[in-house]
Amino acid sequence: MNLLLWTGHVTEAHVPLFRALRDTGFDGVEVPIFDASDPGHYRHLASILDDLGLARTVTATIPSKACSPISNDPAVRQAGFDHLSRVIECCEALGAEVMAGPWYQPLGVFSGQGPQPVEYERCAEVHRRVAPIAAGAGLVCALEVLNRFECYLFNTCEQASDYLDLLGEPGFGIHFDTFHANIEEKDSVGAVESAWAKGHLRHVHISENDRGTPGKGQAKIRETIAALKRLGYQDWLTIEAFGGTVPDLAAATRVWRPFFASEEEVYTEGHRYIHECWAGEGE
Template structure:
């Protein structure tokens, strides 16, 4: 398995200001970085990032979210669904510029938006149709999609591995798969190992995230069950640490980080990577 570090710990748009961070991530021993793509206009920054990653020998995945109901893949409004496809195609274009292998995230619906009920059959059908279009865009750009289910407090459309599996199977496209995030699973799954095993064929990406979004291995996630499930599933993709801090006030507010969760970012990276390597040894 390869290891990655999500750059949302430092920024929501990677520029030359994060060059030292990239160097540190490489020096600590990670194989890859996960790049947030929220800005879809600054292609020059992504092109420059690609050169920087190549020079450091770091590979890349990416993450994005659907931040508005104007770009909602399951909306009853066709304009919103079409806008979602267009947005995700721009995200994929950005990813091409820095050699992105996998685009992950809750791209299935608008994050933080709720209908007041659970997902409907019509929403599922619309989601399948929209994701099939996105999968075609991804395939054309040489990138795979890893759709992410979230906990019930952040969305209502996909909240369990079983639901994500069902979406992947219905979309039925080689460029559309799912990911597993230990933070969301800690809230929603009864048994991490069983959930991982169930979705083994569909899972191409994994987030290693503690229950408080701090340093992996320091909280309440059932890590023994988590790593057991990965081993039993013969998972061989990225294990990417996703943690959040207070470096950016807007991002801290969006991720509900109201207090310090770790002493410093470099320490989190070192301790988190050591924890992963010890757990899979």
């Protein structure tokens, strides 16, 4: 379960939530690392999550233009590398398995045109330097494919696969999200199958078309999960949903109205629905 439903900075105060998720049947939590200044904070969280038997992944971003990996300014790209290095240090302290998210360009920042070959080259330069550090921390690196209203570098799995071929780092792969695919892919299931066939699929977000409770919208969640099971996918299926609990997050994710009755509905009914889909029930 992605914890962005509740917070952008996870602390010990969320222990009751951890317990509720564990008792619902979740295997782990996805922790946002937006503040990478204190690895010790995440080391403490790791001990709590270990005691509860919860594994963890991480979602990360590029926080601003000042550290964009696609900038034409070498100093800015260096700042991007420094930021990602700090995030990886925190991931290692947390004991995370996957570093997911759109950590290739700042969100909501556009050039006025589509992605340029030189931008992919600049990004690859930064990611190639990051790769051995992430490998040393035992991390799978999964780059999230987002919709065109949030970024422009990777809007489809095909674009992301082309980049991975350019990058040439086996520790990197695609982070697929059913919400974004619902907007951008002509065939969500086909996109998953293609990413799998190329050996690029590393992480999956289960997110409804309105960012609410999985199974209560029109995103092709059931079909995607059926395809993943058929293909032999055995990695994370992580629920991502957004509400109005945290005003800054609500504004960033454009949550202007309620999408569900409660956060508990999202994680209990979402968990049930994913298991139902995996079992092939209700088809």
